[in-house]
Amino acid sequence: xxxxxxxxxxxxxxxxxxxxxxxxxxxxxxxxxxxxxxxxxxxxxxxxxxxxxxxxxxxxxxxxxxxxxxxxxxxxxxxxxxxxxxxxxxxxxxxxxxxxxxxxxxxxxxxxxxxxxxxxxxxxxxxxxxxxxxxxxxxxxxxxxxxxxxxxxxxxxxxxxxxxxxxxxxxxxxxxxxxxxxxxxxxxxxxxxxxxxxxxx
Amino acid sequence: xxxxxxxxxxxxxxxxxxxxxxxxxxxxxxxxxxxxxxxxxxxxxxxxxxxxxxxxxxxxxxxxxxxxxxxxxxxxxxxxxxxxx
Numbered sequence: 293x294x295x296x297x298x299x300x301x302x303x304x305x306x307x308x309x310x311x312x313x314x315x316x317x318x319x320x321x322x323x324x325x326x327x328x329x330x331x332x333x334x335x336x337x338x339x340x341x342x343x344x345x346x347x348x349x350x351x352x353x354x355x356x357x358x359x360x361x362x363x364x365x366x367x368x369x370x371x372x373x374x375x376x377x378x379x380x381x382x383x384x385x386x387x388x389x390x391x392x393x394x395x396x397x398x399x400x401x402x403x404x405x406x407x408x409x410x411x412x413x414x415x416x417x418x419x420x421x422x423x424x425x426x427x428x429x430x431x432x433x434x435x436x437x438x439x440x441x442x443x444x445x446x447x448x449x450x451x452x453x454x455x456x457x458x459x460x461x462x463x464x465x466x467x468x469x470x471x472x473x474x475x476x477x478x479x480x481x482x483x484x485x486x487x488x489x490x491x492x493x
Numbered sequence: 494x495x496x497x498x499x500x501x502x503x504x505x506x507x508x509x510x511x512x513x514x515x516x517x518x519x520x521x522x523x524x525x526x527x528x529x530x531x532x533x534x535x536x537x538x539x540x541x542x543x544x545x546x547x548x549x550x551x552x553x554x555x556x557x558x559x560x561x562x563x564x565x566x567x568x569x570x571x572x573x574x575x576x577x578x
Contacts, residue, residue: 297505299510300567306503306538312551313496327495336494339548364499365501439518 363419368394370401373427376468377476378447379406383414383461390424397422414450414461423467439470446473496549500542500556507563508535527566534562 313328332340370380379402382388388409391398398415402408423434423445437443448465466473509532518524537559545552 295506295513300571302503302506303560303563303567306499306556309496309499309565310541310553310556310560313549314557328549329495330549332494332497337546340497340543384513406512439523451512 328471358372358415359485364415364419365393365396365398366419367398367400367421369421369423369424370399370431371406371423371467372402373425373432375406375425376472377404378464378466380408382407382409382461383412383463385409385411385460401426414463416450424482434467443470444468446470447477496545496552496556497542500538500545500552501502504535504538504542504559507538508532509569511535511566525566527537527569531566537562556566 298369300344316328329418369379381400388411391400391410391412393399400408419489421436423436424431425434435442436445446466446468448463450461450463452459452461454460468476511528514522515524515528515532537558541552541556541559544555
């Protein structure tokens, strides 16, 4: 990835440039050159202002339109009681059942394997999702918090992979404590595998 | 216009890079407070870009302070990556 190297090189350049300009003008007075200008023409200032305003309005408008078109329904994820590990939803799978909708929420009921296949398409956008452990006795909430908040849902990934049957869209997340998630990701880094974990016993 | 583009590009590139790193927190990565300092530095660099159109000398000073703030994150990161200590 070139971005860190590019950022570091540019940062070194701007540090040297700004330091030189800061101390040069103090010492020598003003000698304007193309690389060390004393100011900018009025026309250039207006052009930059107009371009910046147009860019800002364009980006704001694009984000607003994009947000309106990407409305996502809330999801309710039902995970077998005691399951610890990665769960995975695979979308747009032929012959798989569509996702049921209950109370305006998509219902993702995972089997004990932690792998759920559906013919439904994945939706994108922001929505408040809910997570539960389910058993014969009922369901209990799984907290979804930021790091350090005692949550049990981690590492949500929405991605696409290519296989022999074409491209496959999927969503994965980890169910367990933050410590278990850390141990799992460190273990995966060592093994180099992203296969869903088996349920805890 | 040279300082304007220089400060603007560097502010955008470093800000975008640190923003990506901060987004990894959503996957459980720990947040380094220096990343936030660096992000503020990138924002100041973008402000310096616009200031350079009117007051090049003041903009250069602001850009120098901003770049030092950005180095607060990049410096230790480079040292750790290279493994000097």
